[in-house]
Amino acid sequence: MxxxxxxxxxxxxxxxxxxxxxxxxxxxxxxxxxxxxxxxxxxxxxxxxxxxxxxxxxxxxxxxxxxxxxxxxxxxxxxxxxxxxxxxxxxxxxxxxxxxxxxxxxxxxxxxxxxxxxxxxxxxxxxxxxxxxxxxxxxxxxxxxxxxxxxxxxxxxxxxxxxxxxxxxxxxxxxxxxxxxxxxxxxxxxxxxxxxxxxxxxxxxxxxxxxxxxxxxxxxxxxxxxxxxxxxxxxxxxxxxxxxxxxxxxxxxxxxxxxxxxxxxxxxxxFVAPTGTLDECVAAALSSTSRPFLISDSGDNPTAGGAGDVSATLGRLLEVDELRSGAVSAIYASIVDPEAVAAAFAAGEGADVTVHAGGKIDPGPAGPVELSGTVYSLRRDEPVGGDIAVIEVGGLRVILTSRRKPYHEIVDFTRLGLDPAESDLVIVKIGYLEPELYELAADWLLALTPGGVDQDLLRLGHHAVRRPLFPFDAGMSSPDLTPALL
Incomplete structure (x- = not known):
């Protein structure tokens, strides 16, 4: 041979x-x-x-x-x-x-x-x-x-x-x-x-x-x-x-x-799942008996190209009474913000801390969001996320990372002392659910949130793509689909 x-x-x-x-x-x-x-x-x-x-x-x-x-x-x-x-x-x-x-x-x-x-x-x-x-x-x-x-x-x-x-x-x-x-x-x-x-x-x-x-x-x-x-x-x-x-x-x-x-x-x-605005998805999750209920924060999904720090979803979750009171438990994964993580490490586990999280790479509609809570857990030198901190506010546990990191596997959570299977809600910067989260979810919704990978393509402002192109030109005539032989 x-x-x-x-x-x-x-x-x-x-x-x-x-x-x-x-x-x-x-x-x-x-x-x-x-x-x-x-x-x-x-x-x-x-x-x-x-x-x-x-x-x-x-x-x-x-x-x-x-x-x-x-x-x-x-x-x-x-x-x-x-x-x-x-x-x-x-x-x-x-x-x-x-x-x-x-x-x-x-x-x-x-x-x-x-x-x-x-x-x-x-x-x-x-x-x-x-x-x-x-x-x-x-x-x-x-x-x-x-x-x-x-x-x-x-x-x-x-x-x-x-x-x-x-x-x-x-x-x-x-x-x-x-x-x-x-x-x-x-x-x-x-x-x-x-x-x-x-x-x-x-x-x-x-x-x-x-x-x-x-x-x-x-x-x-x-x-x-x-x-x-x-x-x-x-x-x-x-x-x-x-x-x-x-x-x-x-x-x-x-x-x-x-x-x-x-x-x-x-x-x-x-869409691979029912969709709605973030408020609609949160309301549906709170009223549902399915647990854990997963919500995709899709517009800032880092595995599609999002910055990973658009903070609009975090800001809205902090306003939800059921989460602030602890009547409902939730995990939010995640926000990349090395400054906020450093502040949590300086405070130490169990300490109260106030940081301004997210909105520093992609300000989005919210900019940095004030996050005041207790440092729930810390992890140094995670291979992808770097230093990671979890801050607890009532029933909400917010994951902050020093480097951009997706949360696709159960072990990503359990290494931080979090069990998504025991949480009422899990909100993740993701699009369609990866296999382990898909198996975990008793129910789930895709939230059409803002960010660099907004699912609503028509509001992003494409101008360099070749037209006509569906769905930008919904009424376009049938194209010539004759292949070129190369």
């Missing part, structure tokens, strides 16, 4: 251009060398299809979603990837591990730019296989530059590593016996938030259910549907379909069918 040398590189982040947050170098986890190889399960525990492959680690950088990446940070990461790719010598292939919704200050279509730089470094003969989030964007420039491209098939993303391994396995397969495949690419002029396109419910459930069926057809290697990323204001932001294979009629025909199915379903997409 002929030995293969395959490089690994990528920059992965989802970036809201509507958030004032800026992503800096410390926000990225950067891996190189053995640490980069250890990232991938098929390298740690080699699969049969990996036989004869030398994996060449270049550089990978990944960050929690946030605001646009600072230009100099992106340039520095790109330059190191290029330098390492050139120094690595001839590569048969390159696994391009990206998200697909990275925004860089002053740039557009960052992933296409990165792919261009990588292509220039490795040369025209190296096969490049990209793995992406289904909330990424696939411009023609990106699709033309890489040779294979795929994305997750589940939202929430329970198939992240399965998708990455598929992209790597397809790359090895084509290097062994297939060569460069054809790609049928087409964009669909629909832009929807992820919370309207969960594969837990229709129509996304059935649309994505068709993808493995297409992949299994003779002449097809892979099929993928991208929802796109709704909180960036760039021309590339829209849904897309790519079917990859060797039979031009099959791949173009199937790409068109998937694209047309997506277009036909555009008005059927609905």
């Amino acid at each position: 002929t030995p293969l040398r395959i490089g690994i590189a990528g920059i992965a982040i989802e970036s809201s251009t509507f958030s004032p947050h800026r992503t800096r170098l410390p926000d990225f986890t950067v891996t190189r060398d053995d640490a980069l190889l250890a990232r991938y399960p098929w390298i740690r525990e080699p699969r049969d299809w990996c036989a004869g492959v030398e994996w060449v680690p270049l550089l990978h950088a990944v960050s929690l979603p946030g605001g646009a990446v600072e230009t100099e940070v992106y340039d520095r990461l790109e330059a190191e990837i290029v330098e390492r790719a050139r120094a690595a010598g001839p590569l048969d292939g390159l696994f391009f591990d990206i998200h697909g919704a990275m925004s860089v200050v002053g740039r557009t279509d960052a992933e296409a730019g990165l792919a261009d730089a990588v292509r220039a470094a490795v040369g025209p003969d190296t096969l490049i296989s990209a793995s992406m989030d289904l909330h990424g964007n696939v411009s023609r420039e990106l699709a033309e530059t890489v040779d294979l491209i795929t994305c997750y098939r589940m939202a929430p993303h329970e198939d992240v590593w399965e998708s990455r391994e598929r992209a790597a396995r397809n790359l090895v397969t084509r290097l062994r016996d297939g060569g460069r495949p054809l790609k049928a690419w087409v964009q669909v002029p629909v832009l929807l938030p992820g919370e309207k396109t969960s594969t837990r419910i229709e129509p996304a459930k059935s649309l994505y259910g068709r993808v493995p069926e297409v992949e299994a057809l003779p002449g097809v290697l892979d099929a993928a549907i991208w929802v796109g990323y709704a909180w960036a204001d760039e021309p590339r932001c829209r849904a897309a379909v790519v079917v990859t294979g060797d039979d031009p009629e099959v791949v173009t025909g199937q790409a068109r069918e998937l694209a047309e199915a997506y277009w036909r379903a555009r008005e059927e997409f609905a």
Whole structure:
């Protein structure tokens, strides 16, 4: 078996251009060398299809979603990837591990730019296989530059590593016996938030259910549907379909069918849970007997690109009599505010403290909110959130972090001495509930709150997206969905 040398590189982040947050170098986890190889399960525990492959680690950088990446940070990461790719010598292939919704200050279509730089470094003969989030964007420039491209098939993303391994396995397969495949690419002029396109419910459930069926057809290697990323204001932001294979009629025909199915379903997409204003959601939760009752504070969701410190929800919760009196218990996760956390640590557990929390990155409608209560618990040096403090006000326990952190798993709470299963209400900066919280919730609502990832796209003020585009142009005529064969 002929030995293969395959490089690994990528920059992965989802970036809201509507958030004032800026992503800096410390926000990225950067891996190189053995640490980069250890990232991938098929390298740690080699699969049969990996036989004869030398994996060449270049550089990978990944960050929690946030605001646009600072230009100099992106340039520095790109330059190191290029330098390492050139120094690595001839590569048969390159696994391009990206998200697909990275925004860089002053740039557009960052992933296409990165792919261009990588292509220039490795040369025209190296096969490049990209793995992406289904909330990424696939411009023609990106699709033309890489040779294979795929994305997750589940939202929430329970198939992240399965998708990455598929992209790597397809790359090895084509290097062994297939060569460069054809790609049928087409964009669909629909832009929807992820919370309207969960594969837990229709129509996304059935649309994505068709993808493995297409992949299994003779002449097809892979099929993928991208929802796109709704909180960036760039021309590339829209849904897309790519079917990859060797039979031009099959791949173009199937790409068109998937694209047309997506277009036909555009008005059927609905939020993954009942929605309401924050006040409506809180009132419904208080009157319900379902416990724990979860509320998504969706407009400032840090895992979609929110700043993580919009304080309007906190301010409103502090006004709720049932919470202030302790008649109802609640957990609020969370607000990033290093100054407030430092003040809580200075006071110590059990001490009374007054801080002004949130509203310092993204002031939103409330700005910093006065929070007076008792320091319930403290935790130093949490790997993601840094120093973390919990402040108790009546029945409300507010989590403050020194670094932006999502709260998706039960252990995130229990390490702070909090048990969400025993709380009446749990309010989390999140969109659709991740699996553990979804299982925990006796009932839940999606609050349409303000922030950099506001679910109401029409009030955000997009101006650079290509029009017409649904839902901005609800009455637009049917588009031409003829795929380009690349």
